[in-house]
Amino acid sequence: MTKTLSLYNQNFTLHPSGAMFWEEEDLLVISDVHLGKVSHFRKFGSAVPQNAIVGNFQKMNEVIAFFEPSKIAFLGDLFHSSLNKEWLLFEHWLENISAEVILVEGNHDIISPLKYEALGVFVTPEIVLKNFLFTHHPEERHGFFNFSGHIHPGVKIRGRGRQQLKLSCFFKSKDQLILPAFGEFTGKHILIPQGDDEVYVVTKEEVICLND
Incomplete structure (x- = not known):
């Protein structure tokens, strides 16, 4: 079950995956996927299951199939580290995506923008x-x-x-909405609501407004 917010007469739907859909612009927004993180951890000896690598791609496919957007914007940290074998999976994944893809650069996005642009991803x-x-x-x-x-x-x-329970959430203040991390094994930074802050926790099946 999703939750829709109205802001400046525009409609934004919050999805249990942690993604958000801007209805009027047909734009799907995803933040902090951290592709490559699982492979990065495994390289240095962390006992992360091999099948976790495909989890992020499956999750992206599911939310794209749900909204069928014409544009997808990643709000940074799309890839966690330098190039590793998950980049090849990303290249293959993009071959099956018809939507325009935009990457807003994050602090972990250290791969050259030229690599993204060669795949048709606009970096800004x-x-x-x-x-x-x-x-x-x-x-x-x-x-x-x-x-x-x-x-x-x-x-x-x-x-x-x-x-x-510690749950990921969309965290809304007066003029801002912070999206939860979309990716697997990304952790959480616990925030404490103040005043008129609104919290929309995400579970596997629904988005729940704690203010309700």
């Missing part, structure tokens, strides 16, 4: 459309609502008997 430091600013790092800019990633936002939910 930011996207400005209407009243909206899309960046990797959260940013405040007068007159714009900012969509970003980088933080890997999460919250703690406490229950009875000292039980607690």
Whole structure:
């Protein structure tokens, strides 16, 4: 189950995968996939399952099939490290994507933009459309609502008997929405809502507004 927000008379649908869809622009927004991270960890001896490598690609395929966007924007950290064998999987994945693909550069995007551009991916430091600013790092800019990633936002939910869950979330403040990390094995940075902040936690099947 998704959740739709209305901002400046535009509709943005939050998906349980952590992706967001801008209806009027037919734009799918994904942040912090960190492709290559699993291979990077395995190279240095971490016991990460081999089949985890394909998890991010399967997840992207599922959300693309759900929205069928004409454009896809990655808000940084698409690839976690320098080139490794997952780059070949990324090349193959792009061959089956008909949508226009845009990468907003993140701090982990150290692969040359020329490599992306050779695959038809447009690389840019930011996207400005209407009243909206899309960046990797959260940013405040007068007159714009900012969509970003980088933080890997999460919250703690406490229950009875000292039980607690740490869940990824979309974290919304007055002029900003931080998207959760899309990728596997990315971790969470726990945020504490203040004032009018809104928290939309993601589970495998739905987006839940904690403010409700």
